[in-house]
Amino acid sequence: MGLITLVLVGLVAGWLAGRLMRGGGYGVAGDIAVGVLGAFVGGFLFRVLGLHASGLVGRIIVATCGAVALIYVLRLLRR
Numbered sequence: 245m246g247l248i249t250l251v252l253v254g255l256v257a258g259w260l261a262g263r264l265m266r267g268g269g270y271g272v273a274g275d276i277a278v279g280v281l282g283a284f285v286g287g288f289l290f291r292v293l294g295l296h297a298s299g300l301v302g303r304i305i306v307a308t309c310g311a312v313a314l315i316y317v318l319r320l321l322r323r
Contacts, residue, residue: 286310
């Protein structure tokens with residue numbers, strides 16, 4: 245069940261990050277990958293900042309913040 249939740253949170257977070265960053269999406273698989281990686285990045289950033297989020301909505305917020313940061317860094321590297 246945890247893997248399914250991770251994929252669903254990753255999909256929602258990747259889609260939201262794509263919308264927030266005003267870019268074209270990466271497709272379903274790309275959005276899931278960005279969201280899942282964003283969850284790890286967001287979790288790290290939230291721990292460093294001393295923030296805590298719980299529940300499904302909290303996971304989506306953390307993953308979206310991480311995905312936005314990940315997309316921002318990837319776009320900087322593409323330039």
